[in-house]
Amino acid sequence: MKNRYIDLMEKSLAAYSDEHISDYLGRVRAEGLTEHGFPRLTANIGILIAHGRRTYLLPIFTEMMDLCCDMFLRPYVKAANEFSVREIVCCIDEVEKAGAVEDEHIRRWKQKISAIIPEACYNYIVEKETDRITNWAIFGAVSEYARFHFGLGENLDFIDRQLSCQFQWLDENGMYRDNKGEIPHQPIMYDFVSRGLFAMLLHWGYRGKYYEKIDTCLREAGLLTLKMQSSNGEIPFGGRSNQFLHNEPWMMLLFEYEASRYAKEGNNELAMAFKSAISRALDVTEYWLNRQPIRHIKNRYPTETKYGCEGYAYFDKYMITAASNLYAAYLLCDESVETVPSADHTPTALLTTDYFHKLFLKSGGYALEFDTNGDPHYDANGLGRVHREGAPSTVCLSSPCPSDPKYTLDIEKPFAFSLCSAIRENDAFRFGAEGTVKYEVLEFGTDHHSASATLLCHMTETRVIEERYVVNENGVEIRLEGKGEIGYALPALAFDGEVSAEITFDETTLNISYMGWVCRYTTSGKITDLCKLAANRNGRYRTFIATAQDTLTVKIEIFKA
Numbered sequence: 001m002k003n004r005y006i007d008l009m010e011k012s013l014a015a016y017s018d019e020h021i022s023d024y025l026g027r028v029r030a031e032g033l034t035e036h037g038f039p040r041l042t043a044n045i046g047i048l049i050a051h052g053r054r055t056y057l058l059p060i061f062t063e064m065m066d067l068c069c070d071m072f073l074r075p076y077v078k079a080a081n082e083f084s085v086r087e088i089v090c091c092i093d094e095v096e097k098a099g100a101v102e103d104e105h106i107r108r109w110k111q112k113i114s115a116i117i118p119e120a121c122y123n124y125i126v127e128k129e130t131d132r133i134t135n136w137a138i139f140g141a142v143s144e145y146a147r148f149h150f151g152l153g154e155n156l157d158f159i160d161r162q163l164s165c166q167f168q169w170l171d172e173n174g175m176y177r178d179n180k181g182e183i184p185h186q187p188i189m190y191d192f193v194s195r196g197l198f199a200m201l202l203h204w205g206y207r208g209k210y211y212e213k214i215d216t217c218l219r220e221a222g223l224l225t226l227k228m229q230s231s232n233g234e235i236p237f238g239g240r241s242n243q244f245l246h247n248e249p250w251m252m253l254l255f256e257y258e259a260s261r262y263a264k265e266g267n268n269e270l271a272m273a274f275k276s277a278i279s280r281a282l283d284v285t286e287y288w289l290n291r292q293p294i295r296h297i298k299n300r301y302p303t304e305t306k307y308g309c310e311g312y313a314y315f316d317k318y319m320i321t322a323a324s325n326l327y328a329a330y331l332l333c334d335e336s337v338e339t340v341p342s343a344d345h346t347p348t349a350l351l352t353t354d355y356f357h358k359l360f361l362k363s364g365g366y367a368l369e370f371d372t373n374g375d376p377h378y379d380a381n382g383l384g385r386v387h388r389e390g391a392p393s394t395v396c397l398s399s400p401c402p403s404d405p406k407y408t409l410d411i412e413k414p415f416a417f418s419l420c421s422a423i424r425e426n427d428a429f430r431f432g433a434e435g436t437v438k439y440e441v442l443e444f445g446t447d448h449h450s451a452s453a454t455l456l457c458h459m460t461e462t463r464v465i466e467e468r469y470v471v472n473e474n475g476v477e478i479r480l481e482g483k484g485e486i487g488y489a490l491p492a493l494a495f496d497g498e499v500s501a502e503i504t505f506d507e508t509t510l511n512i513s514y515m516g517w518v519c520r521y522t523t524s525g526k527i528t529d530l531c532k533l534a535a536n537r538n539g540r541y542r543t544f545i546a547t548a549q550d551t552l553t554v555k556i557e558i559f560k561a
Helices: 002-013 018-031 037-050 055-072 081-098 103-114 136-149 156-163 188-203 211-228 247-264 268-289 315-332
Strands: 348-351 358-363 366-371 382-388 421-425 428-431 438-446 451-458 464-472 475-495 502-505 509-514 517-523 526-536 539-560
Touching: 002 037, 002 268, 002 315, 018 037, 018 055, 037 055, 037 081, 037 315, 055 081, 055 103, 081 103, 081 136, 081 315, 136 156, 136 188, 188 211, 188 247, 188 315, 211 247, 211 268, 211 348, 211 358, 247 268, 247 315, 268 315, 348 438, 348 451, 358 438, 358 451, 358 464, 366 451, 366 464, 366 475, 382 539, 421 464, 421 539, 428 475, 475 509, 475 517, 475 526, 517 526
Parallel strands: none
Antiparallel strands: 348 358, 358 366, 366 382, 421 428, 421 475, 438 451, 451 464, 464 475, 475 539, 502 509, 509 517, 517 539, 526 539
């Protein structure tokens, strides 16, 4: 598996042409470091050279390393060094072990890294445990521990001080609330990031003041994360920095840590479950990296359009982050733990805390994710994901369509849309995806063959729709009950930036054919084309609705064409 990590790192780097790398170096020569994308690119080039890949880049790599190490020692240059020092330190270790560069370079780089003064190098310095600093403090702690681990620093007190304010952000499941603990709208990826940094600390041997708290957090939330992974290997949707190729590799880091933990404890079944989850995540990462030209986000729009990207989520930073995160998982990978790839068919039902407001159901190769209080800038209420093992994630829906997106889309009037209930109000439909609609999870659970849940969708103070979901190997069965005309919204993928799906429908059936697969909706009601477009990070969607009086059923099936 370690070789597979390196192979995928090389595929990630292949997205950068030699000319692109040279131009990037030219910009940094002229402007200095302004963010952590350049050190990240530098480190990953070096790591690949150490593994015998892209060795012809050695001359430009050494110049890039010199620039990075010099910039770390300039107090007026704080370009997110919390992220970068760890990566550069790991790179030095790799090229030194491989004998890939001359000793003179290694000595010079080590000397500069050893001279780092944390308070001058990093942006966020913790003074007391009540400081309201989120995961940048952990990044700084891990970079400092990397220096200590590789013999280039010894400031252990600084590390504990950085960690001291972090435990106020954990919920009762050990998940990390990166939005300063505010309810609602905690981003899933930033929970993963913070816990992954904790895992890296413990992997490298941290046993300081906060070891027990960190270990407890990782153990509790690790098992939940395994249940949250979709059947085809993806992290949950939810919040910023989602739907990028770097997402799954960071989840792999968490799973590698837990696989090693349970193998050491003699729980081989659970260790192999985590390893199988890693295999699924590697598969989905490789799927996207094999599609040419390589993009850094899960759509096929030209990179220059920045479709689906926040302002900070540009190619130069986030494409190489996929390689960086793959390397982090590589570091924690224990190949002595047996990997037996297997399907994810075990019935599972999980409800997070209200901070993350997600409900997960999985069974028979299908995976559902609900958001009961979606962030209007990134998500929407309702059933926001239906995945089927082996099928393209977006053939049905992989994440909801937000009403007020903080990322780039190509439609004029975005609106909240998901798989959700609806009512007719003043000759127009009101959807359960909207932020003013309230959800209540009545019950959720599993039996031997399926997972199920019942929710109340409070459309208004007086109109409530009961939603019943059952998922198994035959698909997703939905039953709605309410008074008067009720509906269920049906998204139909139309365009992913490159490929247009084929959409056909009649009164009771809607088919979306895409990449050799079909998503089929069938209903007891009547299907109507809303003649509006919705959009999310993955592409554009035509919107449909199934309607009936008082009771409505909808079935979702995903199958090969």
